[in-house]
Amino acid sequence: MSGWIGNIFLLASIQGILLTVFLLFSKNNIKANRVLSVTMFFLSLDLLSVYSFAAGWYKTYPVIFGANFGFPFIYGPIFYLYAKFITGKEEKFSAKYLVHFIPFILAHLYVSPFYFLSEQEKIQQINVYISDLQIDLIVISALKPIHGLIYTLYSLKLLKEFNTQIKNSYSNIEQKKLGWLRNLIIGVTLIWLIVAFTFVYTVILSLGYSDSNEIIYFSIAIFIYTVGYGALYQPEMFAKKEQNISSGEVVVGETPQQEKYSKSNLSENQIEEIKTSLISLMENKKAFLNSELTIDQLALEIGVSKHNLSETINSAFQKNFYDFVNSYRVEDFKQRIKNPEFANYSLIAVAFESGFSSKSSFNTIFKKYTGTTPSEYRKQSAS
Numbered sequence: 445m446s447g448w449i450g451n452i453f454l455l456a457s458i459q460g461i462l463l464t465v466f467l468l469f470s471k472n473n474i475k476a477n478r479v480l481s482v483t484m485f486f487l488s489l490d491l492l493s494v495y496s497f498a499a500g501w502y503k504t505y506p507v508i509f510g511a512n513f514g515f516p517f518i519y520g521p522i523f524y525l526y527a528k529f530i531t532g533k534e535e536k537f538s539a540k541y542l543v544h545f546i547p548f549i550l551a552h553l554y555v556s557p558f559y560f561l562s563e564q565e566k567i568q569q570i571n572v573y574i575s576d577l578q579i580d581l582i583v584i585s586a587l588k589p590i591h592g593l594i595y596t597l598y599s600l601k602l603l604k605e606f607n608t609q610i611k612n613s614y615s616n617i618e619q620k621k622l623g624w625l626r627n628l629i630i631g632v633t634l635i636w637l638i639v640a641f642t643f644v645y646t647v648i649l650s651l652g653y654s655d656s657n658e659i660i661y662f663s664i665a666i667f668i669y670t671v672g673y674g675a676l677y678q679p680e681m682f683a684k685k686e687q688n689i690s691s692g693e694v695v696v697g698e699t700p701q702q703e704k705y706s707k708s709n710l711s712e713n714q715i716e717e718i719k720t721s722l723i724s725l726m727e728n729k730k731a732f733l734n735s736e737l738t739i740d741q742l743a744l745e746i747g748v749s750k751h752n753l754s755e756t757i758n759s760a761f762q763k764n765f766y767d768f769v770n771s772y773r774v775e776d777f778k779q780r781i782k783n784p785e786f787a788n789y790s791l792i793a794v795a796f797e798s799g800f801s802s803k804s805s806f807n808t809i810f811k812k813y814t815g816t817t818p819s820e821y822r823k824q825s826a827s
Contacts, residue, residue: 449658453495458803460488463668475536478531483522487668490515494661506566507559510573514551516588516639520595521545523632527599530625531606547591551584582647589640596633603629611766612754615737618802631667638663710752718756721746732772735801739765773799774813777806780826781818791818 467481493512500508521544558569573581603625606664634738642659699761710718725731725745734741742765743753757768776798780786786794791802795818800806810818 448664450498452665453491453498453661456668457488457491457495458482460491460668463723464488476526479522479526479529479537482524483519484668484671486518486522487664488513491661491664491668494657502570503567506563506570509570510558510766513555514548517548517551517591518545519632520592521548523628524595524599527602527625527629530622531602533602533606547587554580554584577647581703585643589636589643590641592636593633595747596629596636599625599629599632608764611764612758613750613765615732615738615766615769615799616735616801616805617766618805628671631671635660635663635667649696710755714752715756715760718746718748718753719760721748722753722756726772730772730776732769732776733797733799735796735799737769737799767801770809771813774810777810777818778814778821778825781822792823 461484464481464485467477467484470477489510489735493508496508521541524544525534525537525541529792558566572578601692602654603622607617612616614620722742725742731737731742731745737749739753743750746753748756754765757765761768763771773795777795777800780794780797780802781791786797788795792806795803795806795810800809807818810816810821814821
């Protein structure tokens with residue numbers, strides 16, 4: 445390992461430890477950031493272990509060799525728990541989650557006999573490990589990226605469910621989306637793919653462990669330099685009054701086909717009544733002009749439960765709440781843009797008048813419903 449890479453590892457491990465402390469005492473996302481701080485701590489120790497090996501510390505203190513052997517088995521469960529907390533799926537750590545850390549414990553127990561050897565025996569064992577590929581360790585190493593990627597997929601599933609759920613409750617999701625979690629999952633996925641690639645490369649082409657470790661831990665160092673900060677500014681999504689988003693009270697799924705409610709107590713007549721009231725509220729009172737309109741507000745205005753309103757929107761309109769409200773905003777924009785009164789307005793100014801709250805969401809939604817951009821639509825309308 446070259447000196448500058450070793451320095452990057454050392455500095456990244458120090459920064460990771462500082463970030464651990466920072467996350468631990470952050471006033472934002474207290475529970476989620478505490479989980480993330482554990483990840484940062486283990487990643488930092490992982491990097492420090494690699495640095496100490498490259499620096500030859502194991503020759504003087506052989507007991508520190510391989511201290512990070514089982515660490516990869518903790519990253520998947522920790523990131524998964526972080527995703528659960530940040531999406532509001534969990535409010536507190538439950539003892540049932542300890543089962544996820546069994547592979548981490550077993551990996552350390554497997555190599556624990558090493559720590560009962562004398563110092564000379566430890567050095568001999570280390571030299572064997574460095575010079576020869578051992579089948580048992582190869583198998584365990586192969587399981588690490590598989591284990592990590594499985595948990596990453598589960599974290600991605602949580603994020604997708606969350607995005608579906610907020611679309612059933614909010615008409616404006618720009619401040620609700622967990623873009624940081626998505627980026628975090630992408631980063632974690634890339635690291636696991638690098639681990640898998642370097643493992644195959646090492647076994648097939650007999651690349652030295654030190655060389656493959658450099659590739660893996662260089663990516664981890666970059667990850668530490670970039671991770672954590674965005675999470676500090678991601679507000680906890682659900683206060684106590686909003687916990688029903690994760691409770692399953694809303695409909696999960698946004699397929700174009702009608703989603704049947706397994707425990708629906710609404711008759712066809714009741715659905716039709718709610719539908720009529722809803723259309724009246726949207727067309728006559730133009731409730732969609734409220735850029736922060738939520739399904740709770742609309743349900744209160746109509747005098748029905750949130751669940752029943754959500755069911756009606758899904759069943760009668762084949763849409764989730766987010767798409768339902770924004771379809772009205774798009775139609776309102778199309779009418780305004782043809783009105784001479786708005787001839788001197790910018791596109792985004794007209795969009796704001798129609799209930800949109802951000803340029804990016806407006807452009808995305810408008811193109812989804814019309815197949816064209818707002819500027820192209822204005823030109824077509826003027827011609």
